Amino acid sequence: MDSVKHLRFDVAVVGAGPAGIAAALAAADSGKTVGLIDDNPAAGGQIWRGAQNVQRHSVSAVWLERLNKSAIQLVRGARVFHAADGELAAESDDSAIQISYGKLILATGARELYLPFPGWTLPNVMGAGGLQALVKSGLDIAGKRIVVAGTGPLLLAVAAYARKCGAKVVGICEQTTRPRMARFGMKMMLVPGKAAEALHFAYELRGIPHWTDCWPVAAFGNRRLESVRISRQGQTSEIECDYLACGFHLIPNVELPRMCGCQLKNGFVDVNEYQQTSVAGTYCAGEPTGIGGLELALVEGEIAGYAATNWEDRAKHLFPKRARYQTVVRILKAAFPLRPELKNLARPDTLVCRCEDVSHERLCEYTSWRAAKLHTRCGMGPCQGRVCAPAAEFLFGWQIDSVRPPLYPVRCSSLAAIPSHSVPRN
Amino acid sequence: MNKPSEVVIVGAGIVGAACAFELAAEGLRVLVIDEGFPSTGATGAAMGHIVVMDDSEAQFAITRYSQILWDDLCDQLPAAVEFDPCGTLWVAADEEEMAEVRRKFDYYRERGVNAEILDSQQVRDAEPRLRAPLTGALRVPGDSVVYPPCATGFLLQKARELGARIIHGRPVAAIGAGTVRLADGTVLAAAFIINAAGQSAPQLSRGISIKPRKGHLVITDRYPNFLRHQVVELGYLKSAHSLTADSVAFNVQPRKTGQILIGSSRQYGAQNSTVDESILARMLQRAFEYMPDLNSLSAIRVWTGFRPATPDKLPLIGPSPEDPSVLVAAGHEGLGITTSLATAKLICAQILGQRPAIPVQPYLPSRQMTAEAHV
Amino acid sequence: MSESVSVRVNGKPVTVRAGATVAVAVLASGATCRTSVTGQPRSPLCGMGTCFECRVAINGEPQRRSCQVLCEANMEIEANG
Ligand SMILES: Cc1cc2nc3c(=O)[nH]c(=O)nc-3n(C[C@H](O)[C@H](O)[C@H](O)COP(=O)(O)OP(=O)(O)OC[C@H]3O[C@@H](n4cnc5c(N)ncnc54)[C@H](O)[C@@H]3O)c2cc1C
Numbered sequence: 001m002d003s004v005k006h007l008r009f010d011v012a013v014v015g016a017g018p019a020g021i022a023a024a025l026a027a028a029d030s031g032k033t034v035g036l037i038d039d040n041p042a043a044g045g046q047i048w049r050g051a052q053n054v055q056r057h058s059v060s061a062v063w064l065e066r067l068n069k070s071a072i073q074l075v076r077g078a079r080v081f082h083a084a085d086g087e088l089a090a091e092s093d094d095s096a097i098q099i100s101y102g103k104l105i106l107a108t109g110a111r112e113l114y115l116p117f118p119g120w121t122l123p124n125v126m127g128a129g130g131l132q133a134l135v136k137s138g139l140d141i142a143g144k145r146i147v148v149a150g151t152g153p154l155l156l157a158v159a160a161y162a163r164k165c166g167a168k169v170v171g172i173c174e175q176t177t178r179p180r181m182a183r184f185g186m187k188m189m190l191v192p193g194k195a196a197e198a199l200h201f202a203y204e205l206r207g208i209p210h211w212t213d214c215w216p217v218a219a220f221g222n223r224r225l226e227s228v229r230i231s232r233q234g235q236t237s238e239i240e241c242d243y244l245a246c247g248f249h250l251i252p253n254v255e256l257p258r259m260c261g262c263q264l265k266n267g268f269v270d271v272n273e274y275q276q277t278s279v280a281g282t283y284c285a286g287e288p289t290g291i292g293g294l295e296l297a298l299v300e301g302e303i304a305g306y307a308a309t310n311w312e313d314r315a316k317h318l319f320p321k322r323a324r325y326q327t328v329v330r331i332l333k334a335a336f337p338l339r340p341e342l343k344n345l346a347r348p349d350t351l352v353c354r355c356e357d358v359s360h361e362r363l364c365e366y367t368s369w370r371a372a373k374l375h376t377r378c379g380m381g382p383c384q385g386r387v388c389a390p391a392a393e394f395l396f397g398w399q400i401d402s403v404r405p406p407l408y409p410v411r412c413s414s415l416a417a418i419p420s421h422s423v424p425r426n
Numbered sequence: 427m428n429k430p431s432e433v434v435i436v437g438a439g440i441v442g443a444a445c446a447f448e449l450a451a452e453g454l455r456v457l458v459i460d461e462g463f464p465s466t467g468a469t470g471a472a473m474g475h476i477v478v479m480d481d482s483e484a485q486f487a488i489t490r491y492s493q494i495l496w497d498d499l500c501d502q503l504p505a506a507v508e509f510d511p512c513g514t515l516w517v518a519a520d521e522e523e524m525a526e527v528r529r530k531f532d533y534y535r536e537r538g539v540n541a542e543i544l545d546s547q548q549v550r551d552a553e554p555r556l557r558a559p560l561t562g563a564l565r566v567p568g569d570s571v572v573y574p575p576c577a578t579g580f581l582l583q584k585a586r587e588l589g590a591r592i593i594h595g596r597p598v599a600a601i602g603a604g605t606v607r608l609a610d611g612t613v614l615a616a617a618f619i620i621n622a623a624g625q626s627a628p629q630l631s632r633g634i635s636i637k638p639r640k641g642h643l644v645i646t647d648r649y650p651n652f653l654r655h656q657v658v659e660l661g662y663l664k665s666a667h668s669l670t671a672d673s674v675a676f677n678v679q680p681r682k683t684g685q686i687l688i689g690s691s692r693q694y695g696a697q698n699s700t701v702d703e704s705i706l707a708r709m710l711q712r713a714f715e716y717m718p719d720l721n722s723l724s725a726i727r728v729w730t731g732f733r734p735a736t737p738d739k740l741p742l743i744g745p746s747p748e749d750p751s752v753l754v755a756a757g758h759e760g761l762g763i764t765t766s767l768a769t770a771k772l773i774c775a776q777i778l779g780q781r782p783a784i785p786v787q788p789y790l791p792s793r794q795m796t797a798e799a800h801v
Numbered sequence: 802m803s804e805s806v807s808v809r810v811n812g813k814p815v816t817v818r819a820g821a822t823v824a825v826a827v828l829a830s831g832a833t834c835r836t837s838v839t840g841q842p843r844s845p846l847c848g849m850g851t852c853f854e855c856r857v858a859i860n861g862e863p864q865r866r867s868c869q870v871l872c873e874a875n876m877e878i879e880a881n882g
């Protein structure tokens with residue numbers, strides 16, 4: 001049977017993306033013991049995935065260097081799947097881990113929203129961030145034809161990255177309208193540092209068609225993707241490609257915060273000015289409090305780290321900086337609302353739940369997520385609804401209910417090793 | 427509004443659904459009302475083992491009758507019901523349990539239930555994942571497994587095709603004297619009212635006792651061919667009998683999907699549906715003792731449910747002691763998926779004044795109940 | 802540290818750069834990862850461990866998320882796409 005490890009930290013940080021790294025470093029300044037727990041093989045989160053291989057002196061290299069030199073204990077490849085009574089349960093490849101802590105900082109980041117359309121289950125139709133993550137993990141895309149589609153600034157980052165890796169980006173399909181996109185560009189220019197980023201993207205993406213009012217309607221191929229049909233300002237056309245990288249913006253990973261008892265507001269973790277959640281001693285930073293990008297994640301992380309170690313004045317000092325980047329949350333929200341036409345992409349036989357292969361027409365019979373789940377098995381597979389539930393929320397307007405343990409599938413032996421405080425009664 | 431219903435059934439769990447199908451098939455105008463949606467209650471949390479049990483003659487009679495009814499129905503069940511005639515393997519870990527295997531074998535055989543005694547080696551051949559050596563086992567090939575929410579959905583669909591109406595999202599506030607009053611003030615009249623509200627039945631019919639008995643279950647990812655039978659330890663009989671202490675037992679079920687459903691736990695007095703980590707750990711440890719390979723399988727979900735338990739562990743089927751115009755069909759404890767079909771037959775016979783296939787007396791809500799009655 | 806790692810995907814040798822995930826090796830081999838419950842071929846969607854589309858058997862252990870596991874020399878990978 002697997003071994004069970006016990007760890008104890010003054011401050012435990014879950015998620016080693018930018019927010020978690022910044023939080024851990026700030027907390028470590030106090031001399032307290034800090035643990036940084038992440039399920040990936042290396043620290044960095046989504047944006048700095050594989051950053052070990054990039055040039056020195058970049059922002060990511062500087063932060064990762066600081067992390068390496070710190071006394072922070074990085075617990076890699078460990079996925080937190082349960083939280084109760086001030087303890088976390090995690091699982092790594094070879095053991096179950098029980099983690100107790102004084103203060104807890106949740107920096108669990110975000111994932112992509114995927115919307116079902118005919119053919120979206122074909123191999124080589126991937127998330128936009130998904131393709132990027134695979135390339136960062138070693139996938140060779142040199143010479144491949146790629147269509148990037150969906151919504152939000154991530155599409156630009158992915159297209160630029162793919163091109164840098166030698167791919168031929170055939171086009172970027174952005175579902176939002178041209179005026180919204182233009183306003184977005186203008187507003188971002190006013191956010192510190194973003195003007196330079198925009199110019200950089202404009203340069204890197206030169207010559208690549210960037211279509212607005214444009215989205216994928218269907219993907220085709222025999223056992224793998226061969227072409228995609230897009231709708232562009234009301235006209236449809238078909239494009240041959242090797243990969244379709246498709247994401248409809250980000251959704252926060254609020255499952256662990258919810259299991260910890262943190263209250264949500266409009267789908268995001270509700271925090272006070274010190275990034276403290278409704279649960280005393282539990283903080284949250286980065287995407288779960290609002291989709292706002294790298295800079296906001298970093299500063300929120302620092303504030304949480306200082307606040308968790310009773311360094312309020314240092315935290316306070318960062319409030320104005322955070323306020324500047326919080327405008328990004330509002331700008332993103334205004335620029336990329338999903339258009340109602342996207343609700344009609346799925347055909348009756350289009351699968352919504354990819355784990356259990358549940359089609360759109362089967363879900364149409366039900367009036368709530370719970371009923372649909374119980375009767376069709378939608379969301380009962382190993383992804384536990386992480387892919388289909390947000391899609392169903394968008395398509396049917398359903399409220400997605402409670403979180404249940406384990407937060408991620410884990411070995412039964414790890415489940416049996418959850419720390420427990422209730423004394424057995426016989 | 428349509429013609430008034432002759433029968434109003436409160437509760438669209440598997441028991442209410444089975445009653446709806448049976449009564450609609452007899453040509454009665456049926457209305458089913460649920461405060462949630464079908465299978466919101468215990469039915470949506472259950473394991474779905476269709477099993478013949480012998481704690482008492484009455485328990486045997488109703489489970490055996492039900493099993494035959496399920497077999498009669500099986501050709502009609504759609505794939506989503508996941509009917510699987512996998513049989514049950516009752517495993518004995520010591521000589522004391524082996525004696526129980528032999529007793530059970532004689533009992534079943536005398537009553538026409540097919541069963542077979544396996545020795546240690548035959549147990550290994552039947553279920554290679556079980557730890558060796560086990561003393562032996564009883565195989566009951568006629569037992570089966572269903573997916574309860576879809577079984578309920580099927581019964582309701584059949585009822586609908588026969589003219590029954592089903593409304594959900596409407597709580598019933600009170601029943602009695604030929605009327606059903608909904609929480610929103612609507613009052614409906616009916617010649618017969620069936621209280622199939624599961625563990626909430628006592629709130630609508632005073633004078634009956636049903637207590638929730640909490641259970642935990644774990645479902646794994648798909649591992650086709652890992653398991654062939656529903657496998658239950660015979661120690662289960664020792665622990666499940668207890669009416670006060672929390673208990674766990676090894677009880678695993680192969681799903682048609684290739685998933686493994688791992689049980690089981692029984693807790694009295696636990697009102698809260700949250701997962702109890704210590705019971706969960708004990709339940710899994712017990713399972714690993716019998717089937718060590720389970721510990722590396724990926725667990726997808728854990729949930730809890732409440733078995734509606736009566737003091738003598740037999741269901742309540744028949745006129746309410748307080749108001750004979752109401753028929754109670756509730757309190758099926760951990761066997762309601764199995765016994766739903768016979769329950770419907772017994773209710774139907776009482777309404778139509780027919781002679782039922784098995785005597786109804788042991789299940790009448792007005793019976794004398796003592797906790798130890800059957801032991 | 803060597804620059805590349807060799808593994809086998811459905812018995813076929815595949816070489817990827819050191820640090821590459823098993824998902825990358827599967828894609829490089831030309832295979833797809835898994836067969837869905839209704840028999841469709843599937844390959845990675847999210848690349849970050851949430852979608853479970855990239856499941857394969859690694860050294861005999863089924864249902865592993867290949868996007869979360871780094872290739873190690875001589876790994877036996879079984880993809881069922
Ligand atoms: C797929 C994807 C690709 C992106 N690409 C870009 C890009 O190219 N450019 C850009 O500017 N922005 C990108 N972003 C946005 C960027 O990630 C955010 O702007 C910001 O950097 C997020 O920082 P974070 O620390 O809040 O979250 P993340 O970077 O998402 O970090 C969260 C970390 O927590 C881990 N985690 C979550 N739950 C658990 C758990 N229960 N147990 C253990 N670990 C856990 C995650 O695996 C992850 O490593 C991307 C986002 C996503 C989702």
Ligand SMILES: Cc1cc2nc3c(=O)[nH]c(=O)nc-3n(C[C@H](O)[C@H](O)[C@H](O)COP(=O)(O)OP(=O)(O)OC[C@H]3O[C@@H](n4cnc5c(N)ncnc54)[C@H](O)[C@@H]3O)c2cc1C
Binds near residue numbers: 438460463
């Ligand atoms: C963990 C567990 C495992 C089990 N395993 C098995 C097994 O393997 N085999 C087996 O045979 N049995 C099993 N059972 C037992 C079985 O689940 C129950 O006996 C059975 O589901 C009871 O069905 P029911 O229709 O009476 O109750 P329920 O399913 O609870 O249905 C009652 C319905 O009434 C509705 N209701 C309640 N009050 C009102 C009101 N005031 N107004 C309107 N509607 C109302 C509820 O919403 C609910 O839908 C198990 C139970 C549990 C908890």
Ligand code: FES
Binds near residue numbers: 850855856
């Ligand atoms: S690609 Fe989504 S979990 Fe691996």
